[in-house]
Amino acid sequence: MTPAAQVTAQATVKRSQPLWWLGALLAVYLCAPFVASIPQIGQADWAGVDWHATWSAVGVSVASASVAAVVILLGGVPLGYWLARSRARGIALIGFVVQLPLALPPLTSGVLLLFLIGPYSGIGQLFGGSLTDSFTGIVLAETFVAAPFLIVAARSAFSAVDPVYDDVAATLGHHAASRFFRVTLPIAWPAIRAGLALAWLRAFGEFGATVMVAYHPYSLPVYTYVVFGGQGLPAMMPLLLPTLGIAIICAVLSVYSRGARSTLAVKLDNGDELTTITPGATASDSGNLRLAFAARRHLGAFTLDVAWQPQTRRLAIIGPSGSGKSLALRIIAGLERNDAGSVTLGATDLGALPPERRQIGYMPQDYGLFPHMTVAQQLAFPVDADAASARYWLAHLGLDALTQRLPHQLSFGQRQRVALARALSRHTQLLLFDEPFAALDTPRRRRLQQSLRALQREVGAVTVIVTHDPDEAALLADEVLVIEQGRVLQAGVVADVFQQPATLRVAELLGLHNVGEGIVRAGGTIETPTGLRLPCADTSLAVGSRVMWRVSPRALVATQDGAWPGCIAGTSLRHGDRYVAVEIAGVTFDIAAEDAPASQSGELRFAIDANGVLAWPAHGA
Structure with missing residues (x-):
């Protein structure tokens, strides 16, 4: 213990001494009658007892x-x-x-x-x-x-x-x-x-x-x-x-707690990683199985009203806290009432079934492992659990040695694998994940995301991931639904939504940079609200139309004969890559650090490559 820590500990003890004295005084009083009764044992009238x-x-x-x-x-x-x-x-x-x-x-x-x-x-x-x-x-x-x-x-x-x-x-x-x-x-x-x-x-x-x-x-x-x-x-x-x-x-x-067990958390070296998966080992043939839903729910002042008919199996719902994404997932699972809507999986009307008959796998944020059940009991718990499938997933996910452990004896990664094995042991065709990695640190979260992506390639189930992390949505989904305040902002294929966000708010929720709005002007330029005119190689946009634009970081180059004067506004780090923020005519752009000017003082000028400027019609234009 460092000297500073010792001083802090001594100060804490000194401040708490009055409390200790008060507690000790009451403890003495409560114990004293029992102590006083001990001498009376020998003085009692044992002979006169009936x-x-x-x-x-x-x-x-x-x-x-x-x-x-x-x-x-x-x-x-x-x-x-x-x-x-x-x-x-x-x-x-x-x-x-x-x-x-x-x-x-x-x-x-x-x-x-x-x-x-x-x-x-x-x-x-x-x-x-x-x-x-x-x-x-x-x-x-x-x-x-x-x-x-x-x-x-x-x-x-x-x-x-x-x-x-x-x-x-x-x-x-x-x-x-x-x-x-x-x-x-x-x-x-x-x-x-x-x-x-x-x-x-x-x-x-x-x-x-x-x-x-x-x-x-x-x-x-x-x-x-x-x-x-x-x-x-x-x-x-x-x-x-x-x-x-x-x-x-x-x-x-x-x-006395009859079920008391060791609380020592056991973590194996590979505790947060799936074992090697052989693609297609047990994947079910889902054919053209697709999820479609319309969820409407009124909760006080909040109203959820979203509908989605995706065409792929790997889906993500993204939005800020309080946007209704978890509520939508619970409606799909049948855990919340759907005031006016529908939920279908292929030809099956899930909305007409109670949650216990929907044949789904639902994983909340903390995986929902029952604290009083061992791993073996967790996998045997589903009503229609298949023993052979449970044994397969135990081996396939590296859980063979953990069958007698309780949830508190497992690492986060092991808990996730147990929850997955439990859901998969009943041959479900729909897996629902509610912020499955929200409580994890970044390295562990990245490893588990890759593990889940590998599992998605193997099973034939439709998977729906609820998240506020755009990178997680991009990794684990082929289509994404962006919602806020209970309303749909944009839905579509991941590449399309990330490439062309419908609004600035969607771009913000997706963590996109160098995105803005503008008006198409003559000569193939886009005028921003601050007056900056961006060159654009796309000549199909009508003059005067309102558009969204995005500039590639590589399209901005610091050069002495650049057409636009600017200044350095700061630096940032994203996914291990360093970016420099450049302000040009009131608009801030991010450029790769290696493309930034060596000297960040004095007169700076930048060139913008028209081929690196993408534009598309703004939402509602």
């Missing part, structure tokens, strides 16, 4: 708490899920009411229960008074006061489960019930299990509500109160030991 009555009370408390816990589990998990996921009116009020027993004094809870099930209430009379002073009464009292512990835990657990897991499971063929029991519940279960243990312990130790509703038979807390009233403090230790022992066991269960 062991039969004691163990009977323990049995009643254990049995009633267990029955209450089962009731709470069966109702609390669905209620917690509903509170976490529902957007219905009044859901917040219901959530508040079901947690009220946490704030009520236990005796108050008991009185409220007597109003409901007491011997003089309507329900109590219906059951002949059997709901009080009975084992049933104890269970009802314990359920009322302990249920909020599980409900709160379940609600928090389900809220923390990323909905993307449910989306991915749906695209892999699972209906709602299957997704809940095989994906959502297992992910949330550790927190729910902790809440269940606390709820059981709360029910086991409940006194106030129980003594009001069911004084008999004696539960352990009630029996402890009775013995204390008759025999005093010396008789307490024998009764407290079972309670303390059971409490310790429950506390351990509440924090």
Whole structure:
């Protein structure tokens, strides 16, 4: 550690000392009663203990708490899920009411229960008074006061489960019930299990509500109160030991994670690269399979209204954040409602099918691997997973040695390959990728893009990539759809769109330089808004028409007899190549650094080669 780091660490420790003291003070106070009870073990009246009555009370408390816990589990998990996921009116009020027993004094809870099930209430009379002073009464009292512990835990657990897991499971063929029991519940279960243990312990130790509703038979807390009233403090230790022992066991269960495994991230040397692919090894014959869609969706002030009928299989949707590109992908997958539109794949009307029947592969940004499943379980999860295909992709993508690893034990590249193998194990004809490389650093992103491109050449599926990276779109797609604010700006073959963007905004989104608008003038020149007249070899453009133009960086040359004076405005680095920005008559151009003038001071003049100026009709002209 450097001296500066040591000073910083010491300063941090010094600033945090008051917090440590406060925490330590509370910890001492919470531990002190347990320490104080240790000397009482030897002073307790062990001879006067009625062991039969004691163990009977323990049995009643254990049995009633267990029955209450089962009731709470069966109702609390669905209620917690509903509170976490529902957007219905009044859901917040219901959530508040079901947690009220946490704030009520236990005796108050008991009185409220007597109003409901007491011997003089309507329900109590219906059951002949059997709901009080009975084992049933104890269970009802314990359920009322302990249920909020599980409900709160379940609600928090389900809220923390990323909905993307449910989306991915749906695209892999699972209906709602299957997704809940095989994906959502297992992910949330550790927190729910902790809440269940606390709820059981709360029910086991409940006194106030129980003594009001069911004084008999004696539960352990009630029996402890009775013995204390008759025999005093010396008789307490024998009764407290079972309670303390059971409490310790429950506390351990509440924090124990049965599925805990090593969190060491394992990365192989080739962890981010696909193995060598033999083109055509398992490519399916997709024939003339094509995707076409019209997506319309209203979300508050935002409206998505895009339509596209591409003619190739490798597609990309590009646009800035918030443009609606991911929403369009989710509509194709069936994960969002299409207010008025259609989605077809060849002759199949996907729009008429729920997501679990669309036979697609959907990969969100983080690949959507289920955190509780090993690689082998991930590949076996799709409803129609083909075992032979899964084995093939395991070997083909270099995953054979990773089958027993969980997602957190895989590198980013390995996770991507597992997600690909899972999608491909069901012979899907449509693969949807939502920003699959957005969270990666540049070197890793480039490697994985090349890997995915190699895979695209092998499989026969239609692939749709959602991205904001124009280079990624150019590499992974043959056709591109450019959208912004829910509207189509331009669509077409990648080469055409990049060569001739429809508007300056499209050029900006595609990262294109040396692009602008102008008016065609006599003599084959294009006049820019700043008055610069660019020479153009294309004589087919009508004089006076509005056009878009693009100047090749190689078309600008610094020369002493150049027709245009200019100055150096700065430098930039793109994809490892250095460019120099040159300003001529108010227009900024990028030229290759090697073509820039050796001296960047004094009078600079530039020549523009007319053959390097491309022009085309502007959008709407």
